[in-house]
Amino acid sequence: xxxxxxxxxxxxxxxxxxxxxxxxxxxxxxxxxxxxxxxxxxxxxxxxxxxxxxxxxxxxxxxxxxxxxxxxxxxxxxxxxxxxxxxxxxxxxxxxxxxxxxxxxxxxxxxxxxxxxxxxxxxxxxxxxxxxxxxxxxxxxxxxxxxxxxxxxxxxxxxxxxxxxxxxxxxxxxxxxxxxxxxxxxxxxxxxxxxxxxxxxxxxxxxxxxxxxxxxxxxxxxxxxxxxxxx
Amino acid sequence: xxxxxxxxxxxxxxxxxxxxxxxxxxxxxxxxxxxxxxxxxxxxxxxxxxxxxxxxxxxxxxxxxxxxxxxxxxxxxxxxxxxxxxxxxxxxxxxxxxxxxxxxxxxxxxxxxxxxxxxxxxxxxxxxxxxxxxxxxxxxxxxxxxxxxxxxxxxxxxxxxxxxxxxxxxxxxxxxxxxxxxxxxxxxxxxxxxxxxxxxxxxxxxxxxxxxxxxxxxxxxxxxxxxxxxxxxxxxxxxxxxxxxxxxxxxxxxxxxxxxxxxxxxxxxxxxxxxxxxxxxxxxxxxxxxxxxxxxxxxxxxxxxxxxxxxxxxxxxxxxxxxxxxxxxxxxxxxxxxxxxxxxxxxxxxxxxxxxxxxxxxxxxxxxxxxxxxxxxxxxxxxxxxxxxxxxxxxxxxxxxxxxxxxxxxxxxxxxxxxxxxxxxxxxxxxxxxxxxxxxxxxxxxxxxxxxxxxxxxxxxxxxxxxxxxxxxxxxx
Numbered sequence: 001x002x003x004x005x006x007x008x009x010x011x012x013x014x015x016x017x018x019x020x021x022x023x024x025x026x027x028x029x030x031x032x033x034x035x036x037x038x039x040x041x042x043x044x045x046x047x048x049x050x051x052x053x054x055x056x057x058x059x060x061x062x063x064x065x066x067x068x069x070x071x072x073x074x075x076x077x078x079x080x081x082x083x084x085x086x087x088x089x090x091x092x093x094x095x096x097x098x099x100x101x102x103x104x105x106x107x108x109x110x111x112x113x114x115x116x117x118x119x120x121x122x123x124x125x126x127x128x129x130x131x132x133x134x135x136x137x138x139x140x141x142x143x144x145x146x147x148x149x150x151x152x153x154x155x156x157x158x159x160x161x162x163x164x165x166x167x168x169x170x171x172x173x174x175x176x177x178x179x180x181x182x183x184x185x186x187x188x189x190x191x192x193x194x195x196x197x198x199x200x201x202x203x204x205x206x207x208x209x210x211x212x213x214x215x216x217x218x219x220x221x222x223x224x225x226x227x228x229x230x231x
Numbered sequence: 232x233x234x235x236x237x238x239x240x241x242x243x244x245x246x247x248x249x250x251x252x253x254x255x256x257x258x259x260x261x262x263x264x265x266x267x268x269x270x271x272x273x274x275x276x277x278x279x280x281x282x283x284x285x286x287x288x289x290x291x292x293x294x295x296x297x298x299x300x301x302x303x304x305x306x307x308x309x310x311x312x313x314x315x316x317x318x319x320x321x322x323x324x325x326x327x328x329x330x331x332x333x334x335x336x337x338x339x340x341x342x343x344x345x346x347x348x349x350x351x352x353x354x355x356x357x358x359x360x361x362x363x364x365x366x367x368x369x370x371x372x373x374x375x376x377x378x379x380x381x382x383x384x385x386x387x388x389x390x391x392x393x394x395x396x397x398x399x400x401x402x403x404x405x406x407x408x409x410x411x412x413x414x415x416x417x418x419x420x421x422x423x424x425x426x427x428x429x430x431x432x433x434x435x436x437x438x439x440x441x442x443x444x445x446x447x448x449x450x451x452x453x454x455x456x457x458x459x460x461x462x463x464x465x466x467x468x469x470x471x472x473x474x475x476x477x478x479x480x481x482x483x484x485x486x487x488x489x490x491x492x493x494x495x496x497x498x499x500x501x502x503x504x505x506x507x508x509x510x511x512x513x514x515x516x517x518x519x520x521x522x523x524x525x526x527x528x529x530x531x532x533x534x535x536x537x538x539x540x541x542x543x544x545x546x547x548x549x550x551x552x553x554x555x556x557x558x559x560x561x562x563x564x565x566x567x568x569x570x571x572x573x574x575x576x577x578x579x580x581x582x583x584x585x586x587x588x589x590x591x592x593x594x595x596x597x598x599x600x601x602x603x604x605x606x607x608x609x610x611x612x613x614x615x616x617x618x619x620x621x622x623x624x625x626x627x628x629x630x631x632x633x634x635x636x637x638x639x640x641x642x643x644x645x646x647x648x649x650x651x652x653x654x655x656x657x658x659x660x661x662x663x664x665x666x667x668x669x670x671x672x673x674x675x676x677x678x679x680x681x682x683x684x685x686x687x688x689x690x691x692x693x694x695x696x697x698x699x700x701x702x703x704x705x706x707x708x
Contacts, residue, residue: 193359
């Protein structure tokens with residue numbers, strides 16, 4: 001599974017991202033989560049998605065706590081959709097974890113425009129960077145007693161947001177600037193000639209995985225449909 | 232051959248009175264190795280950006296003069312006029328990039344890919360090289376640099392030296408004639424610097440023209456043919472091989488540069504306040520995966536003492552200091568502060584960690600707000616005013632800290648740390664990428680902090696800085 005074609009990973013991610021928006025029953029949401037965890041775990045290993053699973057569980061717990069709460073408007077609905085988004089994020093990991101060259105080569109084979117290909121590659125390149133920058137900022141905040149306790153986080157949430165977002169923006173803007181300069185001197189441009197180093201080919205196993213992803217996602221959606229019909 | 236004639240450059244739309252680069256004329260012969268040096272902000276990086284075409288094609292600005300590369304004109308402005316990138320520029324950044332390979336200072340923002348092989352072949356892919364040719368080129372780079380063990384690895388998991396090697400391999404992949412390196416030793420330990428010096432020597436033997444913007448010069452002794460010293464955007468002086476390594480320490484210090492002579496071994500000063508250690512680390516053990524980072528590591532640190540924490544890249548210097556500050560928990564052993572066995576959670580109250588990159592540690596819109604953030608002091612407190620004046624920050628008190636230079640930002644964080652009265656101050660590579668003058672200024676401010684009784688731990692590879700500032704050295708193996 002570790003060598004699974006990037007296009008199959010991308011297709012599986014898009015299928016799940018679409019499906020989680022439309023399925024209604026809770027049982028099928030859990031099934032989709034299980035499928036996403038298994039799929040991603042087999043491709044990149046389970047360690048990478050522990051945080052996402054914990055986030056899903058946390059949101060689930062929050063929904064449970066809020067079930068009888070009043071005057072909270074559409075907050076539970078928002079949490080329901082964020083929770084579903086977490087499933088799509090889990091499915092994005094096998095794509096984000098793919099070597100950048102293979103990702104660009106795969107998107108190139110799909111005849112996706114160079115602008116979109118580069119944007120997507122940069123987006124995935126930035127994922128680990130933003131995570132590292134965020135961790136470094138939070139560590140620096142601890143020495144300045146910013147958002148160090150749960151109480152502090154809740155009472156000074158807007159301030160904490162500002163103190164996190166401003167340095168994060170300064171850092172990422174700087175990195176983005178330098179990264180663009182570095183890409184430019186190495187010939188990266190939207191209208192240039194491009195030939196990928198990697199040869200991208202769909203093997204029979206990739207086709208099988210693609211069919212399997214379609215069947216599982218389709219099956220869960222069909223089950224959701226049946227549940228809604230019978231209700 | 233590279234020829235610049237009367238090149239001046241100013242960032243932005245030309246509203247400033249002064250040019251950032253003024254009337255630069257230079258000739259670099261094929262196969263020559265040239266060092267560009269000078270105090271931070273002297274225009275070295277801008278000059279490298281002229282040479283690789285990023286100024287003004289990427290970093291916009293007003294450009295005058297002419298630039299010829301291998302006999303072909305890159306740009307030539309009309310006399311007394313600013314060059315028009317559309318009309319007067321005859322080569323694109325991409326075209327220059329085929330002749331001039333670039334190695335930037337910060338690997339974190341230079342790498343476009345996550346995987347080493349992807350990064351090395353990127354420039355070839357972008358130029359549409361045939362797959363067979365890419366493989367052939369990769370083989371050639373491997374034969375030259377021995378990078379086989381580095382292929383197909385996660386870039387984020389490499390050591391600083393390995394990252395540097397990948398960056399050079401990537402620059403060499405399209406077989407440029409010129410290699411342009413911007414402070415390549417900034418994140419390297421002494422061994423890494425020696426290896427880099429050897430590699431550059433090898434490239435020179437192969438006929439590459441090498442241009443290095445650099446502060447630490449010792450490792451280039453056997454490679455460099457010429458040293459160009461810049462100041463205020465101009466070429467101040469030039470020294471040929473055989474002359475520049477004869478320059479005395481006084482002469483180099485006077486120019487605000489780092490010394491060229493062999494740095495002598497460290498001698499402990501014995502400076503400290505009191506005979507009881509404020510911080511004692513006892514039999515610390517930590518394992519990372521299968522690797523034992525620390526096995527019964529013990530050390531003592533005193534008030535008023537500056538201790539340099541040294542060791543090769545990746546040995547665990549930062550991890551050790553993060554154990555002290557409580558960010559990381561040790562698996563075995565104890566950390567005593569004021570003689571009391573202090574758990575990790577409580578240690579953070581007594582420590583302040585100044586990270587390598589100041590941008591992470593700036594949160595508020597003014598210097599005044601920054602230094603007083605979450606302290607008992609108000610902005611008009613006498614202690615605050617005194618501290619800002621002492622750290623030469625008073626004139627910047629209402630500026631956004633992010634708009635200050637790297638050294639000034641570092642002083643803001645240092646002042647913020649001292650106003651919190653934390654007895655233990657830890658700094659991670661505070662002189663990385665600093666010129667001689669600014670390195671000495673940091674040493675001076677740390678000495679002042681130590682005089683106040685702070686126990687200071689500095690993670691550093693910088694032997695010149697250690698000799699000036701440190702009282703004690705703890706080398707981690």
